[in-house]
Structure formats: C-alpha cells, structure tokens
Amino acid sequence: MSQSTPPARGAATLHDVAREAGVSLATASRVLNGSTRKVAESYREKVQAAADMLGYTANLSAQATARGTAAIVALLVADIADPYFGQLASGVARGADELGLVVTIAITERDPQREVRLVRALRGQRPRGLILAASRTDENDAAGLRDELDAFSATGGRVVALGRVAGDIRSVPVDNHVGAAALGADLATLGYRRAVVVAAAVGIRTSDDRVAGFTEGFTGGGGVIDEVVRGGFTRDAGYEIGTGILARGLDEGTLIFGVSDVVAIGIMSAIRDAGRQVGGDIAVAGFDDISTGRDIRPGLTTVRVPLEELGYRALHAVVDEDWDAAQPPLPLEVIVRGSTPPRI
Amino acid sequence: MSQSTPPARGAATLHDVAREAGVSLATASRVLNGSTRKVAESYREKVQAAADMLGYTANLSAQATARGTAAIVALLVADIADPYFGQLASGVARGADELGLVVTIAITERDPQREVRLVRALRGQRPRGLILAASRTDENDAAGLRDELDAFSATGGRVVALGRVAGDIRSVPVDNHVGAAALGADLATLGYRRAVVVAAAVGIRTSDDRVAGFTEGFTGGGGVIDEVVRGGFTRDAGYEIGTGILARGLDEGTLIFGVSDVVAIGIMSAIRDAGRQVGGDIAVAGFDDISTGRDIRPGLTTVRVPLEELGYRALHAVVDEDWDAAQPPLPLEVIVRGSTPPRI
DNA sequence: TTGTAGGCGTTATCAA
DNA sequence: TTGATAACGCCTACAA
Numbered sequence: 052m053s054q055s056t057p058p059a060r061g062a063a064t065l066h067d068v069a070r071e072a073g074v075s076l077a078t079a080s081r082v083l084n085g086s087t088r089k090v091a092e093s094y095r096e097k098v099q100a101a102a103d104m105l106g107y108t109a110n111l112s113a114q115a116t117a118r119g120t121a122a123i124v125a126l127l128v129a130d131i132a133d134p135y136f137g138q139l140a141s142g143v144a145r146g147a148d149e150l151g152l153v154v155t156i157a158i159t160e161r162d163p164q165r166e167v168r169l170v171r172a173l174r175g176q177r178p179r180g181l182i183l184a185a186s187r188t189d190e191n192d193a194a195g196l197r198d199e200l201d202a203f204s205a206t207g208g209r210v211v212a213l214g215r216v217a218g219d220i221r222s223v224p225v226d227n228h229v230g231a232a233a234l235g236a237d238l239a240t241l242g243y244r245r246a247v248v249v250a251a252a253v254g255i256r257t258s259d260d261r262v263a264g265f266t267e268g269f270t271g272g273g274g275v276i277d278e279v280v281r282g283g284f285t286r287d288a289g290y291e292i293g294t295g296i297l298a299r300g301l302d303e304g305t306l307i308f309g310v311s312d313v314v315a316i317g318i319m320s321a322i323r324d325a326g327r328q329v330g331g332d333i334a335v336a337g338f339d340d341i342s343t344g345r346d347i348r349p350g351l352t353t354v355r356v357p358l359e360e361l362g363y364r365a366l367h368a369v370v371d372e373d374w375d376a377a378q379p380p381l382p383l384e385v386i387v388r389g390s391t392p393p394r395i
Numbered sequence: 396m397s398q399s400t401p402p403a404r405g406a407a408t409l410h411d412v413a414r415e416a417g418v419s420l421a422t423a424s425r426v427l428n429g430s431t432r433k434v435a436e437s438y439r440e441k442v443q444a445a446a447d448m449l450g451y452t453a454n455l456s457a458q459a460t461a462r463g464t465a466a467i468v469a470l471l472v473a474d475i476a477d478p479y480f481g482q483l484a485s486g487v488a489r490g491a492d493e494l495g496l497v498v499t500i501a502i503t504e505r506d507p508q509r510e511v512r513l514v515r516a517l518r519g520q521r522p523r524g525l526i527l528a529a530s531r532t533d534e535n536d537a538a539g540l541r542d543e544l545d546a547f548s549a550t551g552g553r554v555v556a557l558g559r560v561a562g563d564i565r566s567v568p569v570d571n572h573v574g575a576a577a578l579g580a581d582l583a584t585l586g587y588r589r590a591v592v593v594a595a596a597v598g599i600r601t602s603d604d605r606v607a608g609f610t611e612g613f614t615g616g617g618g619v620i621d622e623v624v625r626g627g628f629t630r631d632a633g634y635e636i637g638t639g640i641l642a643r644g645l646d647e648g649t650l651i652f653g654v655s656d657v658v659a660i661g662i663m664s665a666i667r668d669a670g671r672q673v674g675g676d677i678a679v680a681g682f683d684d685i686s687t688g689r690d691i692r693p694g695l696t697t698v699r700v701p702l703e704e705l706g707y708r709a710l711h712a713v714v715d716e717d718w719d720a721a722q723p724p725l726p727l728e729v730i731v732r733g734s735t736p737p738r739i
Numbered sequence: 740t741t742g743t744a745g746g747c748g749t750t751a752t753c754a755a
Numbered sequence: 756t757t758g759a760t761a762a763c764g765c766c767t768a769c770a771a
Binding site for chain 2: 747748749750751
Binding site: 064065066076077080081084085109110112113114115116117118 | 764766
C-alpha cells in the first residue's frame with residue numbers, strides 16, 4: 052500500500068487525495084463531490100481508497116466559495132429553550148439532514164433590532180435559505196428587517212416565514228384563525244359562557260389571528276369575551292398576567308384562553324399559586340399542543356399544531372425548486388383535556 | 396454621491412466596496428474585517444460609507460477558506476425538542492452570539508453511528524470547535540467516534556464534552572455522583588425507605604454516575620434500593636418502564652427515582668394513567684430541573700443542574716485560549732417539591 | 740473520460 | 756500606511 056503521503060499537518064485536502072490516488076484534482080473532485088458521475092471505475096476506487104485512508108472531508112467553506120452558495124439553512128427562533136421552537140427546530144433539522152444540509156441557528160430573544168442584526172450576520176454565510184420562526188409584529192418596525200431580507204433574496208437566498216406573511220416571500224401557512232375559532236366554538240359547546248383572553252401585543256400576527264378566531268368561535272357559540280389582556284408569548288408573561296387577572300377577581304367557571312400553550316401553562320401556575328383550581332374552578336385553554344401540555348395535570352386543552360411537520364415543511368419551502376405556493380394549511384385539531392371540563 | 400456601481404447582481408463583494416471607495420482590496424479588507432487598525436481615518440470613512448451603501452456583508456465562507464478556520468461552533472445534541480438540550484443549546488447560543496460566532500446544530504437521535512457520520516460532516520465546516528452534548532456510552536462502540544474526534548483535533552479543532560470524559564478532550568464537569576448522593580440522602584431523611592431506580596443502559600456515564608450516587612446517598616441514609624430498571628433517557632422510556640413497574644405491583648410510599656427529569660415525568664404520567672397518585676402514594680424524583688418540572692403538579696423533586704450555564708461554559712471551553720482544565724464542577728442543588736412529600 | 744487552468748471572495752505577505 | 760499579489764481549497768468550463 053502506498054505510504055507516500057505523510058500524515059498531513061492540517062486536514063487532508065482534495066489535493067492530497069488526488070496525489071495519493073495518482074489522478075488529477077478534477078477527477079478527484081468529480082468522484083468525491085461532483086454530481087454527475089463520469090469517472091472510470093478503476094479511478095473511482097483509487098480515489099475513494101485514498102480519501103478513506105486520509106480521512107478526507109470536503110472543506111465546506113471552500114466548496115461554498117467556489118459554488119457561490121453554502122449547503123446551509125439558517126433558522127431564526129425567538130428562544131430555543133422554548134419547547135415550541137424546539138419541536139419546530141427538530142423538524143427543520145430532520146429535513147436538512149435528509150438533504151445533506153447543515154442547520155445554523157440564531158436566537159432573536161424577541162428583539163426586533165437583534166433580529167435584523169442576526170439576519171445580516173447570517174447572510175454572510177450565503178446560506179441556501181433563511182427560516183424565520185420568531186413571531187414578529189407587522190409592517191411597522193419590520194422595515195429594517197425587510198431591507199435585509201430583500202438583500203438576501205436579491206442574491207438568490209430564499210426566505211421562508213412561518214405563519215402567513217405579506218409580500219413575496221414563501222411561507223408555511225398555519226390557519227390560526229380557523230383553529231382558534233374551532234376551539235372557541237367547542238368550548239362554548241362545552242358550556243363555557245365567559246372568557247378572558249391573554250394575548251401578545253397588538254400587531255403580532257399570530258396572536259391577533261388567534262384572538263380574532265377565538266372570539267368569533269366563542270361568541271358565535273353564545274359566549275362572551277370579558278376582556279383581552281396583552282402581554283407576551285412567554286410562560287412568565289402568562290404567569291404574570293394570570294396573577295393580575297386573579298387579583299382583580301374571577302368568577303368560578305370562567306375560561307382563560309392563552310394564545311399559546313406556553314402562556315397557558317404560565318396561567319395555570321398562577322392559578323394554583325393563587326390557591327385556586329385549574330379545571331372546574333377556572334378553566335384554561337392554550338394553542339400549539341407542545342409536549343409539556345400532555346404531561347401536566349389536568350391536561351391542557353389546546354389546538355394541535357403539528358410543529359415538527361411545520362419545521363419540516365419550512366425546510367422544504369427553502370429547498371424545493373417546485374414549491375407550490377398554494378400550500379394547503381397544516382391540519383389543526385382541537386384537543387380537549389382536563390383543563391376545560393364540560394360545564395353542562 | 397457616487398453612482399458608479401450598478402446594483403450588483405449577486406451580493407456585494409469586497410471588490411465592489413474597494414472600487415466604490417477608490418481604495419485597494421487590502422485596505423477595504425483591513426477596515427471591514429481585519430483586526431489591528433492601521434488605516435487613515437479618511438479612507439476608513441470612505442470604505443465604511445461604500446460598504447453601507449452597498450449593503451456589504453463579508454462572505455463567511457470565503458473568509459473561512461482564506462483563514463483556514465470558520466467562525467463556527469458545532470453543537471451535537473440527541474434531540475433538540477427535549478427541553479434538557481434546549482436549555483443547553485440556549486446557553487451555547489448566548490455565548491456564541493457574544494463572541495460573534497455562528498452555531499451549527501446537529502441531531503444524533505441517540506444513534507452512535509449517526510453521531511459519527513455527523514461529526515464527520517460537521518468537520519467539513521472546519522468549525523472552531525465541537526460540543527458533544529449527546530450522552531454517550533463509554534469506550535466500546537465509541538471507537539469510530541474517537542477516530543473522527545481525533546482527526547478533528549489534529550487539525551486544530553477543539554472538542555468539548557459535557558459531563559466528565561476520559562481522554563484529553565476538554566469537558567465541562569457535572570458532578571452527577573455528588574448531586575445524586577445528596578438527593579438520595581435528603582430523600583432518606585424525608586423518611587423514604589424503599590426506592591426503585593429507573594436508569595439508562597449500563598455504560599452511559601451520566602446514568603451510571605447518578606445511579607451510583609443515589610444508591611450511596613439513599614442506602615447511607617438507611618434506605619434500600621429494591622431494583623434498578625434499565626431503559627433510556629426519554630420520556631417515553633420513563634412511561635413504559637413506569638407502567639411495567641406498576642404492573643408488577645408497588646407498595647404505597649415507595650419512591651421512584653428517574654435518572655433524568657424527562658424520564659421522571661414519563662414515570663409520573665404512567666403512575667396517573669395507572670390510576671395511582673404521585674406524591675403520598677408513589678413518590679417520584681428526577682434530575683436536571685428542566686423548566687417543565689416546575690409547572691407540573693405536584694412539582695418534581697430533582698437536582699438542579701444549571702443547564703443554560705452549562706452550555707455557556709461549554710462554548711467558552713471551545714473558544715478560550717486560557718481555559719483552565721481544572722474547572723470546578725457546576726454547583727448542584729437538591730430541590731424538593733411536591734412529588735416527594737415528607738413521610739414522617 | 741481525463742486533465743489544465745482560471746475563478747470564487749478573502750486574507751496575508753511583502754514591497755513600495 | 757497602502758497596494759500588488761500569492762495563497763486558501765474547491766469547482767468547472769474548456770481543451771486534450
């Protein structure tokens with residue numbers, strides 16, 4: 052066996068492999084990385100052997116500079132410790148893995164300015180695409196972001212947003228309105244008549260749609276929305292607002308709808324810490340169906356969003372050449388658990 | 396204002412900026428990316444202006460090929476939807492952001508073969524370092540992995556492992572043994588006398604250490620370990636094993652210790668689904684203190700591991716030049732909640 | 740089918 | 756301080 056190449060200082064390069072195999076750089080490139088195979092079997096084997104022996108791994112950066120685009124997909128989330136984003140990221144990662152893509156992750160911490168900076172930085176990677184999962188407010192302060200995204204698109208990068216978004220960028224639709232309406236209707240049918248809604252700030256699309264949908268469904272079923280309180284999309288926001296609501300007094304049998312499970316879980320904790328009971332006393336419902344909602348007792352009534360699938364689709368929205376913009380929205384499903392027992 | 400440069404097709408390059416500013420490539424590079432500043436203020440301004448106008452972003456790939464290493468840290472986790480890894484990743488991301496590094500994430504799905512493949516693929520990015528958070532078994536089947544890691548280290552990459560690991564690679568120590576012993580001792584003091592331990596497979600260090608530590612502390616306090624059942628590190632494993640244990644019959648007042656919170660939460664669900672009660676009837680304790688454990692009722696008794704901090708430290712273990720190998724282990728703390736009420 | 744050579748966007752060396 | 760210019764590792768017409 053050829054021993055000509057000493058254990059190279061630094062990673063083995065394509066050069067090394069070619070030399071070791073006694074072929075040209077081009078040939079080595081073709082068998083190891085190039086797509087269409089047009090290399091004699093004997094050469095092919097030699098190159099493979101050399102590559103294995105040297106532990107060669109293509110330098111992705113070099114590949115990227117040469118090709119002009121990197122085999123990378125960037126994912127922007129508000130908070131990766133939040134199970135909502137975790138499940139989402141899981142789907143993205145699975146899809147990327149299937150396609151040999153690398154996922155880069157960035158955390159916005161729900162700060163719009165930060166988000167703009169991150170997009171700008173991520174752009175430097177020349178990723179194939181950018182998945183925006185951090186829920187954002189509408190047009191207003193999104194101006195800076197819009198510019199960055201445009202710049203990215205202009206260079207051939209693909210932007211995918213979760214939920215529905217204005218503009219030309221691709222998106223994976225989630226029919227928050229319909230889902231929330233179904234939830235509201237079902238809860239009205241269950242006998243609930245008064246509800247308090249805990250939402251995020253006005254202008255956050257996801258929140259707005261869910262509030263509107265829920266209101267429509269609930270009032271349509273004969274219920275009344277007592278109040279819509281604004282906070283954020285976090286557990287702590289839910290806890291805080293929940294505590295406030297309880298302090299102002301709340302009738303038994305009232306329902307509190309949190310615009311996301313995370314918020315709803317915060318509310319549940321607030322209820323307990325206030326010495327009240329979740330369920331028969333004060334009912335709670337959420338949205339998303341994160342896995343935690345299944346393990347708490349009583350179980351959290353919610354609308355199931357297939358988050359993993361959502362992430363997976365987002366990844367494909369980035370990559371697929373023949374992506375159909377008229378995607379059917381993901382199937383949503385109302386799931387009634389112990390946090391909203393029937394009142395009839 | 397100069398209009399010489401038409402809105403370039405493709406992203407603006409350093410070349411474009413230099414031309415627009417009327418300086419050389421080298422100068423432009425120095426003001427925009429280079430570290431030590433030795434550029435006349437007038438030039439500096441011109442370049443900045445040109446860069447801003449063109450929306451220039453350094454091509455990280457090109458930079459990486461030129462420099463030989465990318466401003467990237469790769470993170471390997473078993474499952475990003477698992478809150479344990481989510482919180483961990485959160486800390487890693489924060490640290491990376493502070494240092495202007497990009498985090499690339501890969502999911503092992505707890506498959507050793509897959510892990511090896513991923514490390515190999517990740518190596519292609521020539522990242523600054525690799526953080527191994529996926530809990531692994533000992534030496535045995537880790538051989539292939541070891542090779543890949545060695546290859547990576549040999550090229551100047553830094554490998555950091557969570558928990559304690561043999562070999563020369565850096566690690567952020569977590570004193571699982573001590574923490575578990577403290578938990579066992581405290582629970583014995585609370586009056587528990589019989590316990591069943593639900594662990595992962597033999598050979599998984601983290602699990603082994605926790606089992607050994609708990610056993611030591613619990614028996615030292617006068618308790619007896621009835622049984623150690625083996626499964627995995629997931630919620631579903633906990634549920635399944637929990638169901639099995641209950642089916643075989645379990646005295647009231649027995650304690651079940653799951654080697655991680657996720658497992659313990661699965662056990663709690665199994666207990667409820669079997670019609671038994673968590674707490675006074677059957678007590679449960681876990682390890683890690685993931686956030687979910689605070690929101691379920693009764694709250695889960697556990698050992699608090701500062702996961703976010705753990706991730707943050709891991710990131711610094713990758714980057715810091717003057718990293719002190721003799722890191723003090725992270726402070727662990729026993730947290731007693733409602734899942735293990737006092738029995739005296 | 741194989742090899743040669745030029746180019747991708749940056750960095751870094753070395754004169755000027 | 757500034758500016759040519761040679762790397763960096765790989766891809767890809769184009770030529771052989």
